[in-house]
Amino acid sequence: MKYQFKAHMPLLALGVLSGLLFIAGVELLRPEKPEPGVDLADIPFYQLPFGPDEAGRARPFWPSRLQTENGRMVDPAIIPSAADCATCHQREFDEWAPSLHAIAGRDTVYEKAVEANEDLHKDGIEKARFCEGCHAPGEVLAGRTNRFRSVMPSAAETEGITCVMCHTATHADPEEGNGALTLAVNTGVDQLSDPMILAAPRDHVRAYGGAKTNALIASGDFCGACHTEAYDGSMSKAQSRQHVQTTFSEWKDSWYGRNGVTCQDCHMAPDPAAYVRQIRGGDLRKPERYAHNFVGSNYLMFDTRLGTNLTFLRGGILPGLSDAKNTQLIAKQGEATRALLRSAAGLSLRESRVEKDRLRFAVAVQNLGAGHNLPTGVIDQKHMWLEVILRDAAGTEIYHSGAFDAVLGETDPDAVIWREDFNDAEGKRIPDHLTFITATISHVRPGVPPKGEDVVAYDTALPPGARGPFRLEVRIWYRVATQEFAYNTLKTALVIPPFELAAAQFDLSGPEEVLP
């Protein structure tokens, strides 16, 4: 045997043995941490007014369908704040920070609505787990949605749908909805220090985005877990399942769902409006990357003209943001939101004819760019209406439907409106989002389906002497909340401004189509 081999083999054996001994020693001194999470029994005064499930297991998050992977409550101290994640993922933080996801649990519109609901029932605070499951999952999972808040807060809990609430998801049920997500917040969060994460990023990625999580959060199913909402007896007066938000099924049954264009493709594209135009042009390539802005339809929360009112509405400024940066990010996202809204709808004149002293015409409101109904979501507040103004040859207004009073914030009661109504047990409309006393849901006019249209017919008397050619001005307006809600729940005189989705003018001489 070669001398070098004989000389080095003991040294190699010594090295391997030393390594193994060291590993064994460290494993003994620093054993695996006990099962992460908190026992339900360890949360003082935690209320379970809804009883166990059919199998006799406790339902600490009910009526929300949210779950933790190991079934335990979450220790708020271990939920990393988005500001922590921003240490390395600054770009993603800057995208997410102005988003509605970031303020989902703190914005005043939401908070006031929850408070109004909580006051309706003796277990109102616990019932609000239904709302918080999607809006502030950290609060629910930590046991803070409770009449006695015995659990201390943490920064992450003020951040609504913060990083880990998506990046630890392991299961979603989009048909069930109501927050039907399973999150590995307890088990899927690594506890390495920052430099060690940078030295061994694969385990950080394994913890936060195992192959399972990455595939799930890229799917429409994941969004559907919260963007499917139905009321039942556990949080409302409904006797049967009342479909409140059907955004997921609207998408799934649409051309977009069938062609693999997901929620993320549009709402997380770096330029959502440009991506929608790309899709409308028939190019189904995926975006070059997914940004964390989650650009949607709420233009109000990005209207920097509101000044301090906007800060009030958004529930303050997130940890990790300065006032100036907050405004800058919000303004940028506001542009993207408005552009996306303008890419959604179109108008088309379908018919017009004069019969004796009456003018009949039909306008098609088209959903050209949204992969779900227009409007979608919980549309008792968000709503859309059509404004039509008919002028004669002299420019005199001879018919006007759907006018908006910018002083009182009221819409023409005879306007053609796309909205759903919450009704109480007596069938009376509830205008201010009182979920807990809602018994049924009805639609004034259901939303316009993706790549579909809703033709609205008008029949108006022509005043004596009115002469053509007649000119029709049409606008589709969108508004994120009713004025009743602003007055009754927000207790503010702020007139909620509407947003013009599309506008067109038609000479009533024949069919004409206007696309944005």
Add this chain to the structure above:
Amino acid sequence: MTSLDALPQLDCRRVDGASRWKGLVAARVPLLTVMFAVLLSTGLYLEFLARRNWNAGEVILLLHIVFGLVFTVVLLSWIGPHVVRGLSKSSRRIFTGLSWLLLATYAAVVMTGLMMILPAAAFLVDRIWFWRFGTTHVLTLLHLWGGLAAAGGLLAHLSMRHWRQPVAGKDRAAS
């Protein structure tokens, strides 16, 4: 008065710089061998077992990084003269070829290791920068398989003859 020339010699051995250096040089070889084995075992642990308990894994990772850095410094100080000496002694082409391959493998392991800790080093000087995840994945893969290949190569390097045995027939003819 005593003459300086008549002073007795001190009764101790002189430890001059050269011999200390020779001692250190001689110690580097076993040090490298032991460290290589430690790095291999801790590396395999980090790759396959640490995810089970990062509480301990973090300490092992730190040790692996520190040992890796020390190993790199010692290897760099030793390898040049070793190659020069070895080339002049190696009379078997296959041994020379495999040795170059081993050197390349060591270089790959060291380089990928250093590249992987660059983000952590940058963090310690308040710079946030890291590789794209795909790059990290490739670096890790190269580091792992390079390490395993280096282990096999080292055993071969230590056990293979590099001198040429006299050919019996030729010797007889010459005599």
